[in-house]
Amino acid sequence: MTVSLFVPCYIDQFYPKVAIATLELLEKLDVDVIYPEKQTCCGQPMANAGFEQLTRGCNSLFIDNFSACDYIVCPSGSCVLHIKNHLHADGQEHKAHSIQSKVFELTEFLTDVLQVKSLSANFNHKVGLHQSCHGQRGLNLSQMSELVASPFSKTTHLLKMVNGLKLVPLNRHDECCGFGGTFCVTEEAVSVKMGKDRLRDHVENGAEYITASDMSCLMHLDGILRRQKSKVNVIHIAEILNSSKSKLI
């Protein structure tokens, strides 16, 4: 099985450790991972701002980089959802459809494809899980509080395999953090207020770390935490699932 690693642009530039953790974790699970080097971005920043017509370059790059592999795995539900819903290629729609059927968010890939039953990860902390909306409501990574339906959570399922990790309960377990792409600056006041309210829920419930399957939510939350000079940290779920015994204690 060959997996192509799809690294979102802002993770490539600002959070390489998240991509490294994803790569190492997949390798630990005996997956053959390659990183197509000419990838840039899925095009979501433009598309969500209304400029879908400017994503042609990103679309064709994506298709060039990711057509030849069994699976595409990405540590971001939001970017995966964008590819699944909005990847187009003039005259090559079959290639776009093929990619859409084999692109997976990391926790989804671990749960549904690799069907991971155990992990050798250790993380001795109280952790608050932020449900990133696009992963949750878009990719169904976990059940949504609005629906009258049986609960499940792929992210929680994996976090429960981590030694020492304690999940803290939240008062509102799937409210948006307020990042929202360009929303975070075009609606700055509401965006920050949403972030502050999400953080208060985690902090008041005793979280030492806040994790999520999307680094963009965490980047926004971290910006507020550091302005507040908080001791609480953010950490991407790939880093927790990849944390080894030797690194901790």
Add this chain to the structure above:
Amino acid sequence: MNSRHTDHATRAEKFNLDESRVDWHDKTLWFIREKRDKAAWQIPEWEQLRETASQIKNNVLSNLHDYLIEFEKNAQKNGATVHWASTPAEHNKIVLDIIKQAGARNIVKSKSMLTEECHLNEYLTAHGIDVVDTDLGERIVQLAGEPPSHIVLPCIHWKKEEIGELFHQELGTPKGNADPQLLTNAARLNLRNHFMTSRVAITGVNFAVAETGEIVVCTNEGNADLGVQLADVHIACMGLEKIIPRRKHLGVFLRLLARSATGQPITTYSSHFKKPREGQQWHIVLLDNGRSERLGSNDFRNALKCIRCAACFNTCPVYRRSGGHSYHTTVAGPIGSILAPGLDMKKNADLPFASTLCGSCSNVCPVKIDIHDQLYKWRQVLVRNGHVSAIKAIGMKGMAAVLSYPFIYNTSGSLGRWIMRYFPFLFSNRANLWYKQREMPKAPEKSFREWYIKNRKKK
């Protein structure tokens, strides 16, 4: 794009100046979302009910022409006079003519978002008619000279102490008294006088049944009934999309409506109006106002399924933290943000952007409108039609240019991170909206790509 002084972001920023009030507003509406959840969980087949309602509404939209004619024929048989209006101006003139014909100077009106959409109150007032809103929440905002901030809870942005002060000034209640029972009683006594003296009563319409020619009006206060029963003339104002095919379909919608709206199993009054009483006139005014045009749009027709429960308002994290008036439109919240651009693209170009696209709205919607997908689609339409600021368009073109070429992306990424590390003040200043209340992410020395080439490539 709207002027800077009135767009959603500017209004929302102003709303956020009083953070404790934002907290109060958020908690009040979240409480209603939680009540909705509890009520929904009482119905094991809730999701099936939503799907059924959605399919009935799909059927209505696909056969609207036939159902409207069936409704008109049956309503006429029942003794109603049916009027058709294509614009708010036509609608308002029809209503005014009926009132004039009845020789009335003052009228009562129960809650109707359609008449808000037509700005009927202002129109009638300008023509010398005294209109009194009889829904308590609407009465409060009417006394305050404001539009409703929420379609189900029009004065949800008012605290009871503020209502006490308003009533002291307008209705003469004791100063400083904010006892809800006392205030409600004062409103009731005041309203009773208007009910007794109004010869014309206007109501909205929640559902119009094609099969029977009857309309159904849902209220918690019985104010629609009292108005209609005491008046010589009943005018019911409705949008074309309020039709349902058969009376048996009502059960599906009545079970969903109040649970979605307030968490009640059903509204206190679900009143069926089928025939005018002896000597009473009954007029039904059907308004198009862009609805038939929307019906022809594959991407946006779905929004016509809305039953105005406002569940999407209550769940929306942006609505809860920006307040209804930030939306500067009759119907606020997520559903308003997909309806308003259809009425006036230029004026409402900001609204589809007042969302993080979190998707909670679509999940609570009892008729399964794909609200957040329509928000995304409206953004594309607005930009294609040039309703976007030049600065944003240039920024997006620049971003697309960088991201379309790996070499430019990698070079500018390295350069950008280098600048961020050595000249952080270029980013850490007030001109950067991210930095206003958030720290910048720390720029690492190497990108993942650079790390990968160094550490893994030759393996």
